[in-house]
Amino acid sequence: MSTLVELLKADITEVDVDVIVNAANTSLLGGGGVDGAIHRAAGRKLLEACIALGGCPTGEAKITPGFDLPARFVIHTPGPVWHGGSGNEEALLVSCYYNSLSLAQRKGLHSIAFPSISTGAYRFPLARAAALALDTVNAFVAAHPDAFEKIVFVLFSDKDLECYRAILKKK
Numbered sequence: 001m002s003t004l005v006e007l008l009k010a011d012i013t014e015v016d017v018d019v020i021v022n023a024a025n026t027s028l029l030g031g032g033g034v035d036g037a038i039h040r041a042a043g044r045k046l047l048e049a050c051i052a053l054g055g056c057p058t059g060e061a062k063i064t065p066g067f068d069l070p071a072r073f074v075i076h077t078p079g080p081v082w083h084g085g086s087g088n089e090e091a092l093l094v095s096c097y098y099n100s101l102s103l104a105q106r107k108g109l110h111s112i113a114f115p116s117i118s119t120g121a122y123r124f125p126l127a128r129a130a131a132l133a134l135d136t137v138n139a140f141v142a143a144h145p146d147a148f149e150k151i152v153f154v155l156f157s158d159k160d161l162e163c164y165r166a167i168l169k170k171k
Helices: 033-042 044-053 089-106 126-143 158-170
Strands: 004-009 019-024 062-065 073-078 111-114 150-155
Touching: 004 126, 004 158, 019 033, 033 044, 044 062, 044 073, 062 089, 073 089, 089 111, 089 126, 126 150, 126 158, 150 158
Parallel strands: 004 150, 019 073, 019 111, 111 150
Antiparallel strands: 062 073
16 A cells, blocks of 8 residues: 555545544643634544543644544644744654554554644744654655555645645655
8 A cells, every 4th residue: 555645725624534633732621723623523522532531741642533523533642832942842743743643553544634733823833843744754654654545634724735735845
């Protein structure tokens, strides 16, 4: 199986894949942006499942059912808050992507959709985050070529889409 990496401007809650990734906060109890949208679309049972998980450290990943979403599962990964690069933010962001891919692979899931983790309220610079995300995904696929059929980056704005597109062209 060869992995297809796609870029898409869309609502991640409407993407038909095995699992979507939630750019969560460490409490996993919902919030704004992508996190809030996923919680609203999945319904109340998602919050109950997240409460049972007891939170998640930044850079780690935990999984729940997708409930009312088209995706069968949601992987929750708290991204790092940008503090100018002095707080290990890049390594933590790489861990978000790597740990999400590893968890999906262990669960036998073959299609995954990511938002642009930490680039909204957490202020991670978009171009730097996109390069790290694409590099991490490419390295994972190279090491595990049969793990995924499709990896989708679901982006919020035209600006985000163009940034990812420009970086992907250079790879």
